[in-house]
Amino acid sequence: MHSDRAPLALKIAAAFGLLFMHVPILLIFVYAFTTEDKSYQWPPPGYTLKWFGVTWGRADVWEALSLSLRVAAISTVIALILGTLCAAAVARTRFFGRETISLLVILPIALPGIITGISLRSAFNLADIPFSFWTIVLGHATFCVVVVYNNAVARFRRTSGSLVEASMDLGANAFQTFRYVILPNISTALLAGGMLAFALSFDEVIVTTFTAGQQQTLPIWMLEELVRPRQRPVTNVVAMIVVLVTFLPILGAFYLTRGTDTVAGQGK
C-alpha cells in the first residue's frame, strides 16, 4: 500500500520502546561473566567463566531448581485438566453462571498476587494445614488455570461443532470422540497453554512466599539473594540461566499457536 510508510518519529519511538524492554535483560548476560564479585561495577573490569563452575557446584541452587521444576510440572498438569474442562463447558454452551465462571477463572490473576498469597496463607493457618510441597502446588495451580483456559477456549471456539456431531453419528461414543476428534484438534493449544502455565509457575514468587514453608523454589532463592546478597556472581549466573530457560517455552508456545495472523481492520 502506498501510504504504508511509517513516519520517522514513530519508528524512533517504537525502537526506543523495544530497546527499553530488552537492554536491561541483555545486561545480565554481560554481568554473568564479570570478574568483579563485590559490586555491580560497570564496565566489568574483566571477563571470566569461573562463576559457571562455582554455580554448578552449589547444592542449594540445584535443590531450588529441582523443587521449582517439580512444582511447575504438577501445577501444570492440574491446570491443564481444570482449564480444559472449564473451557469445554464455557466455549460451546450458554448456561446460567457462565460469566461468573469466566470471572472466577481470571480472578486469581486479576487481583494482586499478594491478596491471593495472604488469603491462602491465612486459610492454611485456620485449617491447620502445615506448609509443604503441596501447599505451594495448590497456590500455583490456582493461578495457572487461567492460561490454559484462555488458550483452550480460543481453540474450542474455532473448532467446528459439527465435527463432534459427525463423529457421534458415525457411531463413536463420547470418549472415543474426545480421544480421536476433540483432542487432536485442541492438542497444540493445550501444549501452548501448558508451556505458558509451566513458565508462570516456574517464575512465581509473590504467592510462593506465602505458601512455602522452609522450602526454597528458585525464585525464592533469588529473592533471598536480592535482599541479602551472599555471592553476587552466582546470582548473576543463575539469573542468566533462568532467562534462557524461560525463553524456550515462550518460543515453543509462539510457534505452536502461530498462523492466526490478522490484518489491520480484520480482527474481530
Add this chain to the structure above:
Amino acid sequence: MAEAALHTAPTLAGRASDLLWRRQGLLILLLILPPALWLGIIYLGSLFALLAQSFFSIDEFSGLINYEFTLSTYAELFRPSNLDIIIRTVVMASAVTIAAAIIGFPVAYYAARYARGRWKALFYLGVMLPLWSSYLVKVYSWKLILAKEGIVSWLFETLGLTWLLEAYLSLPILGGNSLSVSWTGTFLVFLYVWIPFMILPIQAALERVPVSMLEASGDLGANPGQTFRHVLLPLALPGVVAGSIFTFSLTLGDYIIPQIVGTSARMIGQAVYQFQGTAGNIPLAAAFAVVPILIMGVYLYVARRMGAFNAL
C-alpha cells in the same frame, strides 16, 4: 445413532455417552464441577476467610485476635501514617500507568499498523519475551543498572554530566542517595516490569482500526495530528484502559519491587506483608488488602463502561 446401537453391544462407555449426549446439562455439570470446586473452595474460600478477618480486631496489649465484629480495624486505615501509604501507592500506580501508555503506544501502533511478516513476528516476540521472562531477573537487572557504580552513573560520567545526575538526586522526594534507593528507581522498575501488559491490549485494539478510516480522515483534510487526536485515539482508548487495568492493579499489590529498589517509605503491598508477618496483625493486613480490591472494583466498573473488556 439408533442403527449403530443395534449393531454394537451396549457397553458401559456407550451407555454413559448416550446419557451425556441426551442430557447436555449433565455433561456441562460434570465438566464444570472440578474447576468450579477447586476455584470455589480453595480460592474464593480463602479470599472470603481473609476478608472476614478484616472485621476482627487485635488486642493491643496481648497481641491476640479478638473475634468480635468491629469496624475499628478499618478506622485504623485512616490514621495519617496508613493514609500516606495508600496515597503514595495510588500516585505511583497512576504515574506508572500513564508512562507505560506513553512509551507503549508507539510500539503497539507500529506493530499493529506497519509491521508485516517477519517484522510482525519480531514485534510480537519483542513484547512476549519481556512479558514472560522472570520477574525477579527483571527487577535484578535494574538493581545492576541503578547501582551507584552501575551503568547509569557510568553513562553520565562518560558524557561529563555527573553534575546533572547529582542535581537530580538532590531533589526532594524524587531523588535519594543513589537511584537504586529513590522513588525514581522504584518508578522505573515498575514501568519496565509492567509495560508489556500495556502494549498487548493497545495493539489488539489498534489491529481492529481499519486503515481506510485513517485515510478517510486524511482525505477529509485532517492533518496527522488531528487524525491521531480525533480518530485513532478514541478508537484505541478501550485498549489503553484495558492495559491500564493491569499496570494499575499490578503496581497496587506489589511488595517486592519497592523493597528491593526504593526508599524505606512503604507501599500497600509492603504494609500488608509486614502486618501479617512480623507484626502478626492479620486483621489490619486484611483491611489493607481490601483497599486494592476496592480500588480495582471501582476501576473495573469504569473500565467496563468504557468498553475496555472488548479489547482484552
